[in-house]
Amino acid sequence: MTNIEQHTAVNFRTYRNLFTTAIRLLLVITIACLFIPFYPKMPAAGLDNSWMFGMNEAIAQHMAFGRDVIFTFGPYASVYTKEYHPATGSLMLLGSVFLALAYTIGTLFLINKERWCLGLVYSLFLASLVYSRDSLLFSFTLIVAASAYKAMMLKETGSEKSKSINLALIILLFSLGLPALIKGSMLILCGAISILCFLLFVMKKEKALAVMSLALPASSMIFFWLVSGQSISDMPAYIANMGPIASGYTDAMSYVGKVSEIWNYLLASAVLCAGLFANRRQFKPENMFLWCIFSVFLFLAFKGGFVRHDGHASMAAISLITAALIYLSVTSNKLNLAVAGLCILASFYIINNYVKTNTAFLKHNIVQTYTKAYEGISNSLEDSHWLDKKFSAAVNNIKESANLPILQGTTDIYSYSQSDLIASGNQWNPRPILQSYSVYTESLAIKNRDHLLGANAPDNIIFSVEPLDHRFPALEDGTSWPALLSNYHPTMLRADNRLFLAKNPTPTNDANPTTIQSAIHHLGEEISVPDMASPVFVELDIKPNLFGHLANILFKSAQLKIKVTLTGGQSQEYRLISGFTKSGFIISPLVENTSDFGMLFGDSSFYEHKRVKSFSIVQVKGKTTFWQNEFSVKFKSLDLPPPIDLKKLYTFDPVTDAQSDPQKAPDSYCLGVIDLVNGVPPTKAMATSSLLRVDGWLATSTAEGPRPATPVIVLWNKNGQVKLIYTRVSMRPDVGAALKNPDLDKAGYVANADVSGLDGEYSLSLGFKEADQVKICQPSQSIVTIGKRTTHADK
Structure with missing residues (x-):
């Protein structure tokens, strides 16, 4: 080889090493940006935001999880929500940094330097699509299990030092206890992975690792539980109460979605599992282990995504992409790219039903992943109290919007x-x-x-x-x-x-x-x-x-x-x-x-x-x-x-005597209807003894078009007595949209009257007040019998 050829070869290796190092560094940075809350969320109102705030406040008030608080999430819920609270900020940072470290070790262990292309794809995938925290936690457990498999393969070939392999496995197995304290339902997946790793190490005669695969996750749970300020005596209750929460979820929260999404997921999952067998011609225990961990992962992701089949389906789809990429890191076969490609296509089909995953969407997510982290770090360097200030402002906004009085006790x-x-x-x-x-x-x-x-x-x-x-x-x-x-x-x-x-x-x-x-x-x-x-x-x-x-x-x-x-x-x-x-x-x-x-x-x-x-x-x-x-x-x-x-307690609308007999308005003058009487559509004959509630909408024709009226409910009996119930405005954007007139958003009305002072049969009509005169818009369609109920089986 000439000097020029040698120089060219050295340069090529140097550039390749620099390039692969850059890819691995990008992967490390991406994982850090996803796990570590450099720019955390702040409290907000609403259903999901309320339990997020509640989990943090429970820690702040030193409540016992499993006893005082029984919920899907545990004391490290903030690692999942990324929501800031002054009392849990350090706890959130501890859990997030530790998970980021373990995730990085596992990912770099699986995606070695020779597979730099896969490292680049995985970095872009994480930055662009993994906005689902469930998918991120799920993928971590699969990375731990796949790392255990790869460690056994490397030990067989002797291509890596056993000490470095064992150290990586110790960190990964120890970290397997934390996800269950973030989200209680992760107990099932983490427990399954721990047991499968135990069986693998037993079959491979790695006694020390077999013991650690059970002992380290349990030790990790206890360690992080105590660090969060919880009492060890409450830990059994926390674990036990996850049983009814997990078992009751399927029936209580199930929701029906597109069947085609389910079939796409199942087909892609079946092809991936079949591909695992195709990679080995002869049966070995570790091959069955690999098939089991992917099957357990895909099954639980399926349940997590399609039991409540709404936006949760994206979580299953993203988990399927994760499985496909990790599949590429532990297998080698000509058909692997085709298998992974099918999984990715199936996933994008599902995700596209909820968000349009075009180039602009993916680019936006990638940019946000890095810029938000950079902005958070910059803010912290400029002002160490910026998070507390944002927290106070967010809480104050909620307070002003809800406007709840301070109650004694x-x-x-x-x-x-x-x-x-x-x-x-x-x-x-x-x-x-x-x-x-x-x-x-x-x-x-x-x-x-x-x-x-x-x-x-x-x-x-x-x-x-x-x-x-x-x-x-x-x-x-x-x-x-x-x-x-x-x-x-x-x-x-x-x-x-x-x-x-x-x-x-x-x-x-x-x-x-x-x-x-x-x-x-x-x-x-x-x-x-x-x-x-x-x-x-x-x-x-x-x-x-x-x-x-x-x-x-x-x-x-x-x-x-x-x-x-x-x-x-x-x-x-x-x-x-x-x-x-x-x-x-x-x-x-x-x-x-x-x-x-x-x-x-x-x-x-x-x-x-x-x-x-x-x-x-x-x-x-x-x-x-x-x-x-x-x-x-x-x-x-x-x-x-x-x-x-x-x-x-209630502000009832007054029932008054009519000052003069109502007049009938022209039919073309009125647009409106009585929708409900006491919560149901009006019928010819109805009865009540105390409460009369009437809902509907009314507009009157003018030269400028239909305009909201001032509706009144008209009651009159056979003796000619006329009673009026004045109504209040009820917003009806459906009316404005249907008649293409925004002014009619205020055409709704509601009357809530105590009619216990009346007795007998009354005709019920809809009218409106014009100057001092009440006009009937709608002839009587219902007779309401008002009087005390006197017969009961219990009287």
Whole structure:
């Protein structure tokens, strides 16, 4: 070889080494930017933001996870949320830096210098697409397992020093305990990976590593648990309570999406798993290990992405890309690129249904990954207190928007919106499962109820009915409703759908309803509800059959639906969650909103129109039955305190005498309708004893086009007496959109009147006031019988 050729070869190796070093450095920087919160989020209002703020505040108030707080997330939740709190900032940084270090070691161990191209692709993938924190945590566990596999291969060939391999494995196995303290459901995946690594090391006769694969994750959990300020005595409860949370999630949170996304994911996953076998002609234990870790990873990502099949599907898709890239790092076959390419195409198909993953989108994400980190570092160098200042400003914004008063004593808020309460400056005293939609099972529901009946019950409750996914409204924390009705009284109902409750001076420690009927019924059967003046409580023990149990383990079973029929004949349908029903809920009256719940504290005549006559339960769809046909039904009565005067709580619209007989307006002059009377569409004959609520919209024709009117509800009886109920404005953007006139967004109206002073049959009409004259827009379509209800089965 000539000197020129030697010089060229040396330069080529030098440039290649520099290039591969740069790629590896890029990978390290990218991982640091993703894991370490250089520019953390700040608290905000809303459902998800509320539990994020709540997890941080729980640490700040030294609450015990597993006892005081039982939720999907653990004491290191901030590593997942990247949300700043002065009390958890150092904890978030510790967990994030440690995970970033372990992730970097594992990634560099898998993607060696010879595979610099894969390192570049993985860096760009992380920077552009891994905005899902679930995907990042999931991918970490697969990297640990794949590193264990590669370590055994390197030891066989002797191409690397055993000491360096063992050191890398010790760090990776030790870090496997932290994800379970970030998100409790990671216990399943981390535990499975730990056990599979143990079996691999046993088969390869690596006794020390086999012991460490079980001991190090457990030691890590204990270490990080103690560092977070938690007591070791609470750790078993934290682990045990993840059982009902994980088992109840599938039924409670399932959501139906596009079936084609599921088939794309399953097909790509099957091809990848088949590709693992194609890489080895002869069977070896480590080959089965490799197949197992990918199968477990892909299966749990499938469950995480498609049980609640909405934007969560992107998490499964991103995990599939991760699996494909790690697959390339541990296998060598001509078909590998084709297998990985298929997985990536399937993933982009899924992701594109939620976000448009074009070049501009990917470029934006890449730029943001690095610039946000740079901006955060720069801010910290310029002002060491900038995070505390942003935190204070964010909390103050929440406080001003929610505008909650300072209440004496401790306070909890239902069903979520913890951010509003914490930011207000009130002393937060949460129930164990702090957001009501997460009370998936009977045991969790009872924990929340017992908190209200215990010595540490909050002095105040800020209450809202806010069901998720069109669930039956009384389901979420429904087991606690008897305790709320017995031990608290309402003090204020605000226009923002919040009912303020204060603890009674002498609260009862027992709010258990009394059984009045018990029987076995069947799916699809019409079940009569006892005719009682007081609210009726029901417990339903609906169980999946064997096929349903298998469906829940492998994916999800069919949803249940409840159809309730009111005494007036109207019907409503809602989603039913079996895990919520066993501990019980109020079936009658039908409580659909916060205002309805407040009525339960008053005289029963105010919710007369919402009494449920009967209900039936069916599987939503599908030829295959996932549920046992028979189920038990227990009806119970509630022993409630004397009713309060609702006039002190509700602002009822006045009922006045008409000064003159209303006149009929020309038909062409009016646009509008009565949509609902006492929550249901108007019929020819209706009845009420105390409350009359009328909703709808009205506009009048003018030379400039339709304009919002001043609606009034007109009642007159056969004696010629005319009563008027003046309405309030209710926003109706649907009307403005339909008639292409933004002014008509204010055409909605609502009247909420106490008509207990009236008696007899009244014609109900819609009218409007013009000057001092009331004009009828709509002839009487309904006769409302107003009078006291006098017959009950319990009287």
